[in-house]
Amino acid sequence: MRNEHFRNPISETAPVRWALILAVLAFLALFVLLPLLVVFTQAFREGWSAYFSALGEPDAVSAIRLTLLVAAIAVPANLIFGLAASWAIAKFDFKGKAFLITLIDLPFSVSPVISGLVYVLLFGANSVLGPFLKSHGLQVVFAVPGIVLATIFVTFPFVARELIPLMQEQGTGDEEAAISLGANGWQAFWYVTLPNIKWGLLYGVLLCNARAMGEFGAVSVVSGHIRGLTNTMPLHVEILYNDYNIVGAFAVASLLALLALLTLVLRTILETQYGSELSATQKH
Amino acid sequence: MASARSAARWHWKTPSVIPGFGLTLGFTLAYLTLIILIPLAGLAWRSASLGWSDFVRLVLDPRTLGALKVSFSTALIAAVVNVIFGVVTAWVLVRYNFPGRRIVDAIVDLPFAIPTAVAGIALTAIYAPNGLLGSHLAPLGIKVAYTPLGIIVALIAIGLPFVVRTVQPVMQEISREVEEAAASLGASRLQTIFRVILPGLTPAILTGFALALARGIGEYGSVIFIAGNIPFVSEIAPLLIVIRLEEFDYGAATAIATVMLVISFLMLFLINFIQAWSRRRFGHAQ
Numbered sequence: 107m108r109n110e111h112f113r114n115p116i117s118e119t120a121p122v123r124w125a126l127i128l129a130v131l132a133f134l135a136l137f138v139l140l141p142l143l144v145v146f147t148q149a150f151r152e153g154w155s156a157y158f159s160a161l162g163e164p165d166a167v168s169a170i171r172l173t174l175l176v177a178a179i180a181v182p183a184n185l186i187f188g189l190a191a192s193w194a195i196a197k198f199d200f201k202g203k204a205f206l207i208t209l210i211d212l213p214f215s216v217s218p219v220i221s222g223l224v225y226v227l228l229f230g231a232n233s234v235l236g237p238f239l240k241s242h243g244l245q246v247v248f249a250v251p252g253i254v255l256a257t258i259f260v261t262f263p264f265v266a267r268e269l270i271p272l273m274q275e276q277g278t279g280d281e282e283a284a285i286s287l288g289a290n291g292w293q294a295f296w297y298v299t300l301p302n303i304k305w306g307l308l309y310g311v312l313l314c315n316a317r318a319m320g321e322f323g324a325v326s327v328v329s330g331h332i333r334g335l336t337n338t339m340p341l342h343v344e345i346l347y348n349d350y351n352i353v354g355a356f357a358v359a360s361l362l363a364l365l366a367l368l369t370l371v372l373r374t375i376l377e378t379q380y381g382s383e384l385s386a387t388q389k390h
Numbered sequence: 391m392a393s394a395r396s397a398a399r400w401h402w403k404t405p406s407v408i409p410g411f412g413l414t415l416g417f418t419l420a421y422l423t424l425i426i427l428i429p430l431a432g433l434a435w436r437s438a439s440l441g442w443s444d445f446v447r448l449v450l451d452p453r454t455l456g457a458l459k460v461s462f463s464t465a466l467i468a469a470v471v472n473v474i475f476g477v478v479t480a481w482v483l484v485r486y487n488f489p490g491r492r493i494v495d496a497i498v499d500l501p502f503a504i505p506t507a508v509a510g511i512a513l514t515a516i517y518a519p520n521g522l523l524g525s526h527l528a529p530l531g532i533k534v535a536y537t538p539l540g541i542i543v544a545l546i547a548i549g550l551p552f553v554v555r556t557v558q559p560v561m562q563e564i565s566r567e568v569e570e571a572a573a574s575l576g577a578s579r580l581q582t583i584f585r586v587i588l589p590g591l592t593p594a595i596l597t598g599f600a601l602a603l604a605r606g607i608g609e610y611g612s613v614i615f616i617a618g619n620i621p622f623v624s625e626i627a628p629l630l631i632v633i634r635l636e637e638f639d640y641g642a643a644t645a646i647a648t649v650m651l652v653i654s655f656l657m658l659f660l661i662n663f664i665q666a667w668s669r670r671r672f673g674h675a676q
Binding site for chain 1 (some may be wrong): 404479483497498513516566570635657
């Protein structure tokens, strides 16, 4: 410490640094942490027993069950799509690839309400397919199939978006070596590609699942809000909240918040442990 | 697939020994068409069958215009706030070392993971006149919940990660030598930041801004609880779509949705354009 007043010319002075850090912490505390905290304080404001009886209520249980069911269909569907799309896009060169990637990203820029609306227009009572569906006793809108479709639409890009850049970075050398050594396509995928992308894949599935379970707008439009039948957890939160059942609403919301926290913790673990095996360009 | 054997001929796919192209691309296109393209085309077709004069009449309906105006103005203000705090947050995370930096980095992603309805009721509980902060703001004459200000608060909370996550990776790649060069040539720190660092970040900042704006315009779940939903004042366009649907006014719902869809496609186009321009200009992908 020869010169006490030495200032690093390519950084800010200490007071500026700390002021910026504190500003960021205050901003995040106000807009992100405080709402999260409020979810739990409101959920427990009448004690543990009120919390658990709110969660044990039949409508809440059926909402939880429906949410799990919808995610159990939507996530694997988008997982298979993500694997197929990233294999086609990352392992081959063809014209129109950039346009295809843009199309895959499309659902990110569509309002959730519109994502639900398109299915109401396609399968609803006064749509082209409506009379046909009705005569065959099939109900898509205001029923579980519609909720599943809207959820698939909204979570469509998540797995593909995670895998495409990762597989592009890894190139095609490993698979070409496997094929030239006599492996068939499935063997090359199963024994060579999958081990390389497993953490990125898990990451994409986690994000996809969090969104699938938490989606509100799209599902709200197609659900019809029938208690015990077509209410997912986020929709049940809305109904309880509008009934002034604050403990109930925040109790169900706290489960969704826990899911979000769990997703983030797993994400952070994945990034610290296997950061090099995740794609460098993570968006969304 | 094997038809592209002659190198002299134009082919749309580079030959490869890896199998599965037909299967995976075929499945990708079929799934994309069924889940995304046909439903969106259905909306466009439904909108076109309204006829031009009906479509214009529905879009120019004062309540529709009011809702679109509320959605745009609040999303714009929130996106600007997010740009300022997003750039500062990214800077703090990339450049400074402080205890808990990794945790802060993880917290930034929380708005992506938290369901919108959960964020919506929590923010309302905070900013309602009898809420945690709302009760302290009310005596000062500041009303947040059930006003457009509440919409802006919700959109800031939801849109924060977009700017941080697009700017952060680009910031990480800035070489410190340019800053050293600027400093040794006599630039003050502020001059270095505004004339050397920020210009290189502009494409990433614009991309993040456009993403946050697009998300804000379409956002529904976090807004409807806190907004108060008063027509012409705090009623957002996505909510008006839902209201029209509940009135079985499919024409009006379709018209509003079409306008919003066209706007989001324009923004998507803009984002792609910014990224292509930035690749040419600065040679990195963001």
